[in-house]
Each structure stands twice: as structure tokens, then as C-alpha cells.
Amino acid sequence: xxxxxxxxxxAISVDCATKMRDVAAKDKNAGATFTVSCPANCAGGVVRGxxxxxxxxxxxxxxxxxxxxxxDTGGNVKVLVVKGLDKYAGSERNxxxxxxxxxxxxxxxxxxxx
Numbered sequence: 001x002x003x004x005x006x007x008x009x010x011a012i013s014v015d016c017a018t019k020m021r022d023v024a025a026k027d028k029n030a031g032a033t034f035t036v037s038c039p040a041n042c043a044g045g046v047v048r049g050x051x052x053x054x055x056x057x058x059x060x061x062x063x064x065x066x067x068x069x070x071x072d073t074g075g076n077v078k079v080l081v082v083k084g085l086d087k088y089a090g091s092e093r094n095x096x097x098x099x100x101x102x103x104x105x106x107x108x109x110x111x112x113x114x
Contacts, residue, residue: 016042047098049088065096
């Protein structure tokens with residue numbers, strides 16, 4: 001029965017450049033979670049932040065940056081909506097360079113997990 005219950009939370013298919021703010025999730029308020037399905041071989045999309053990303057960042061590219069999925073395989077990514085930060089640090093990880101952002105970017109941001 002636990003497996004059937006998991007089936008209720010279907011992953012939302014997105015493309016490599018889909019920004020978190022553009023994902024068709026019902027709830028994108030702080031504390032909400034949803035799962036997206038990223039394709040393999042992503043190579044495009046802006047990423048701003050490290051560990052916590054701005055809502056105009058590509059979900060799939062942020063997941064590759066964070067090491068949640070591999071670029072060559074893609075996969076499902078759990079998105080956690082969190083309170084926005086005052087500023088975002090940029091970095092380079094897993095072949096993805098994220099930009100820093102020196103000011104607040106709205107009320108929410110996001111983190112990614114397996």
C-alpha cells in the first residue's frame with residue numbers, strides 16, 4: 001500500500017531551462033514541496049545561488065549543480081520552496097556555474113533534493 005500512496009505524487013515533467021517560478025505546481029509558497037522530472041543531457045538554463053536558488057533559476061540545472069542528478073541521466077528532483085534570501089552566492093559545481101545575486105529575489109527561493 002505504501003507504493004500506491006507514493007504514486008499520488010507524480011513528477012511534473014519539465015525541460016532543462018524551466019525556471020522554478022514557471023513549474024506548474026499547485027503550491028509554491030514557502031514550505032511546499034513537489035517533484036519534477038528532468039531530462040538527460042541538460043545544458044541550458046540560468047542558475048543563481050548555491051544550495052538555495054532564486055525562483056528564476058532552472059530547476060534541472062540547479063539539481064545538476066547541487067549534485068542531486070547527473071547531467072547525462074537526468075531524473076526526478078524534489079523541490080522544496082523556502083523563504084527567499086537577502087543575497088545568493090554563486091559557485092561552480094558538477095560542471096555548472098551559478099551566478100551570485102546581491103539582493104533579495106522575492107519572498108521565496110528553492111532547494112533541491114533526491
